[in-house]
Amino acid sequence: MDFVIDDGTPEAETHDPAFARGLVPRDYATDPPEMFAPPSEIPLIPRSEWDARIAEQDAQESSLEHIWRRTGQPVLDQNPQGYCWAYSTGAAMMAARMAANLPVVRLSPHAVACKIMNFRDEGGWCGLSAKFAREYGYPSVTAWPERSMSRQYDRPETWADAANHKVVEDWVDLTAPHYYYQQLTFDQVATCLLLNRPCPVDFNWWGHSVCALRLVRVEAGSYGLRIINSWGSGWGEQGFATLRGSKAIPNSALCVRAVTT
Amino acid sequence: MKLLGGACLGLLLFASVAASTDPATPHQPVQPVTPPAPPPGETLPDWPATPVVPQPMPPQPAPKAVANLAAEELYVVQSDDDVQLLASPPGVVVVTKEQGPLKIRGLFVGNKIVSTRTYGKKHVFIVERVKPGDVELLLVPAGKVERRTVGDGDGPIPPPKPKPDDPPAPKPPEPATSFRVIFVYESGDTLTAAQHSVIFGKSVSDYLDATATKEAGRPGWRRFDKDAAAEKEQPTMRALWSAVRPQLTATPCLVVEVNGRAEIVPLPATPAEALATLKTYSGGK
Numbered sequence: 401m402d403f404v405i406d407d408g409t410p411e412a413e414t415h416d417p418a419f420a421r422g423l424v425p426r427d428y429a430t431d432p433p434e435m436f437a438p439p440s441e442i443p444l445i446p447r448s449e450w451d452a453r454i455a456e457q458d459a460q461e462s463s464l465e466h467i468w469r470r471t472g473q474p475v476l477d478q479n480p481q482g483y484c485w486a487y488s489t490g491a492a493m494m495a496a497r498m499a500a501n502l503p504v505v506r507l508s509p510h511a512v513a514c515k516i517m518n519f520r521d522e523g524g525w526c527g528l529s530a531k532f533a534r535e536y537g538y539p540s541v542t543a544w545p546e547r548s549m550s551r552q553y554d555r556p557e558t559w560a561d562a563a564n565h566k567v568v569e570d571w572v573d574l575t576a577p578h579y580y581y582q583q584l585t586f587d588q589v590a591t592c593l594l595l596n597r598p599c600p601v602d603f604n605w606w607g608h609s610v611c612a613l614r615l616v617r618v619e620a621g622s623y624g625l626r627i628i629n630s631w632g633s634g635w636g637e638q639g640f641a642t643l644r645g646s647k648a649i650p651n652s653a654l655c656v657r658a659v660t661t
Numbered sequence: 662m663k664l665l666g667g668a669c670l671g672l673l674l675f676a677s678v679a680a681s682t683d684p685a686t687p688h689q690p691v692q693p694v695t696p697p698a699p700p701p702g703e704t705l706p707d708w709p710a711t712p713v714v715p716q717p718m719p720p721q722p723a724p725k726a727v728a729n730l731a732a733e734e735l736y737v738v739q740s741d742d743d744v745q746l747l748a749s750p751p752g753v754v755v756v757t758k759e760q761g762p763l764k765i766r767g768l769f770v771g772n773k774i775v776s777t778r779t780y781g782k783k784h785v786f787i788v789e790r791v792k793p794g795d796v797e798l799l800l801v802p803a804g805k806v807e808r809r810t811v812g813d814g815d816g817p818i819p820p821p822k823p824k825p826d827d828p829p830a831p832k833p834p835e836p837a838t839s840f841r842v843i844f845v846y847e848s849g850d851t852l853t854a855a856q857h858s859v860i861f862g863k864s865v866s867d868y869l870d871a872t873a874t875k876e877a878g879r880p881g882w883r884r885f886d887k888d889a890a891a892e893k894e895q896p897t898m899r900a901l902w903s904a905v906r907p908q909l910t911a912t913p914c915l916v917v918e919v920n921g922r923a924e925i926v927p928l929p930a931t932p933a934e935a936l937a938t939l940k941t942y943s944g945g946k
Contacts, residue, residue, distance in 0.1 A: 443851050456858055499861070500885060500889075502883070564893050569889075595848075597848065658848050
């Protein structure tokens with residue numbers, strides 16, 4: 401069907417050096433899940449409902465992927481910096497704006513990553529950028545051009561613009577492998593996606609962070625995460641792909657429930 | 662002449678801010694206006710006015726302005742009071758009086774699809790056209806007279822001749838020059854699959870993209886968490902949200918604004934029902 405990454409996908413295909421990654425596994429000792437709302441607040445949609453809900457989303461073209469594609473907005477491109485961890489959250493915030501039918505605003509994750517890492521090309525995790533998004537917001541590309549590493553854009557006007565694009569509503573830290581088994585994490589992400597809440601997701605196997613937009617049924621009893629990557633439209637299926645099997649279980653994940661309106 | 666049928670829903674008035682498009686222009690405070698209650702001791706039938714009750718309400722037919730009653734359509738009036746519905750001249754429509762509560766399945770006036778509706782009042786009148794021509798409906802509740810005229814679609818309908826003891830004739834609905842919609846939900850709640858389809862489905866969003874009033878180039882419809890601030894919104898959308906937000910009592914629901922008047926209605930059950938409901942507000946566009 402589409403571009404699928406599973407346990408049989410050669411590493412050469414997912415670790416192409418032409419595409420920058422940059423995930424640093426989150427250290428829960430210093431960044432515990434309690435910094436966000438607890439995952440126990442999410443009432444899980446049982447797996448018995450998944451097929452019907454996925455079919456309904458397909459029939460009504462109501463998933464976040466459908467909504468994103470209808471906007472015609474190209475996927476983001478982080479290259480050559482390893483700022484995936486800021487792009488996954490940025491894409492989730494853009495998707496949340498699209499879900500609210502707010503004007504499409506292309507955000508500049510490079511600005512956030514530059515600010516956090518003091519303009520060094522260093523890795524991180526989605527929770528790091530999401531915390532920044534809650535406190536300061538993401539500027540648009542009109543305030544900080546895409547992929548710019550220039551300090552000239554680090555100015556008050558830029559951050560005033562960023563304040564228009566914050567994560568504002570409660571957001572949920574879905575990780576919690578310390579407290580829950582990982583399968584539950586997948587089910588939490590699945591629930592969020594079935595409700596059109598975008599999820600930045602980190603994968604240690606990939607050394608990469610992307611944004612999950614949709615739960616898909618790969619085959620009977622097997623589900624995958626439809627993700628939007630930050631490697632431009634030339635990768636995957638116009639920038640989208642499906643992760644399945646063990647490749648789809650995130651090591652760290654967040655849910656963006658609402659952004660500045 | 663238009664007919665106003667079905668249940669009235671919560672009304673808010675938020676006019677006077679729609680003309681402002683300058684984000685820097687401060688807004689006048691929006692004052693929700695609640696229609697006055699009937700005088701003590703006076704009980705009017707469920708037509709044309711009902712007490713204003715904010716949502717939620719059980720599913721009821723949405724208020725609609727009816728220009729013409731086609732041969733296959735039903736126009737239904739209900740009341741808890743002992744009233745009579747008279748047609749003048751006779752022979753144009755047939756009025757059947759039934760005892761409520763009553764479920765009726767059929768093609769209701771103003772709708773494009775067959776649907777089932779429940780009428781909970783004691784007295785239910787079903788009006789059906791049997792031959793072309795205009796007809797005036799007279800609802801007579803305990804000494805009061807309310808007048809409506811049904812047209813057949815052939816040419817303009819003359820207004821009824823006023824009588825000294827008549828109440829003021831209702832004004833025909835104005836064309837929808839302003840039409841905005843907000844789907845309201847709690848982002849922490851689990852929507853059902855059907856609710857999800859109504860709020861996020863392509864058919865509904867395509868319709869709203871085409872019909873909702875644009876502001877700064879963006880169609881005037883949104884999907885908001887019930888706690889959204891909307892402080893960065895366009896002026897009219899911000900004013901609409903600030904007017905209706907304090908009135909929200911349950912989610913998910915639908916906010917519809919037409920010509921400066923906003924209503925909060927229960928979320929339709931399906932995308933098809935949502936489209937039918939929205940078309941009644943947008944004037945069938």
